[in-house]
Structures are given as C-alpha cells and as structure tokens.
Amino acid sequence: GAGVSQSPSNKVTEKGKDVELRCDPISGHTALYWYRQSLGQGLEFLIYFQGNSAPDKSGLPSDRFSAERTGGSVSTLTIQRTQQEDSAVYLCASSPGIMNTEAFFGQGTRLTVV
C-alpha cells in the first residue's frame, strides 16, 4: 500500500485481556513511532524504532506495554492486562529516518477497554 496501515481500526476489549495492535509502515522507511492520543488531547510518545538501533522505549507508561518491530518492517504494540485508562487512539507513524523528512501517520487504532 501507499501509506501507513494500522489494524484493527477499532478494538473493544474487556479489562484484563491482552491486545495486539499492528502497524505496517511505508516500505523502506527506517523510522517507526508509536503514539497514544486520549480524547481531544495531544500525542503521547510511546516508542521509537530507528533502523537496527535499540528502540527508545522511554515513553512506555508501564511494563504492561511492549512493542517489537520484525525485520525492520511491521511493528506490533502489545498491551497486557488492559486497564480502562488504556482506552485511547494509538497512532503509528513512519519516516525515511532522515532529519528533514516528514513522518507519515496511519489512521490509528481506537482502543476501548470495558
């Protein structure tokens, strides 16, 4: 595809369940970001992958959150034992990894924990 693809677009889960959110970046993009956006709020940085470097996990809010990027392409964000405060839109973005280039965003996954 031409853009960043995220799946699912919407996810409703019960409190305590684990969820996996997927991001397919633009082919060839070395940088990949995950952000969390609560209703009407700004972007909360979660994690950043750049090429083969160790990811910057400094934004992950707790050890229930983890992310991986396989083969430098697809990324999965996993939230274990979901809580109601995890409800938000999770946005993924990718870029060529060069400073002056923009990041391209997916449409996001809206996660609702009930």
Added chain:
Amino acid sequence: AQTVTQSQPEMSVQEAETVTLSCTYDTSESDYYLFWYKQPPSRQMILVIRQEAYKQQNATENRFSVNFQKAAKSFSLKISDSQLGDAAMYFCAYTGSARQLTFGSGTQLTVLP
C-alpha cells in the same frame, strides 16, 4: 531533552480572517527541523509546513506561513483567509539529531462561518 510547548489549547477564527498559532521549543542543538501538522476529525495527521533551522527565510505554503524566530525558539503558524476546512487540531513538532519527533500538546482551531 527537547520540549515543545503550545500554550493555546483552543483558538477560534472567523472565516476569511487570519489566525496565528503559537509554538515554542527548547533545544541545545543548532541543526534541527520544525513542523506543523494538522489533525482533522478524521484523525489523519497531515503535514502542513516545515522549517529548517539553518534557513532564515520563513517557510510558506499557500495560505500557511510561519514566523520562525530561532533566537527566541519560537515557531508560530499563520493561517490566512481561513476556511472551514482548516478546522482541526494543530500540532507543532521538532526533530533534531536523534531524528525523533517531539510534539507539542496541540491547539484546537475552530473556524466560525
């Protein structure tokens, strides 16, 4: 660590008028890039305009222009001839040597008919 501050959570403008959204940032780097992104209700983030720190000339893209004051670490966005379709959340963002995007908290812009 770099920080980006948007001090206006909400702004409104009359259709066809001009509005300016504020952004300040903090960095010790001399080479970096600044961006304004727009997020309409569809949630799709769209790049509006970018500015290279080493360029003194302010970037412009049609009705959108910036006022980049490097010494003051200020990067405001001016929207001229505002249109209903400009209504969105606007985010200021910074990227430097770490190549990581840092976003401000956003400004919700309402365009009044």
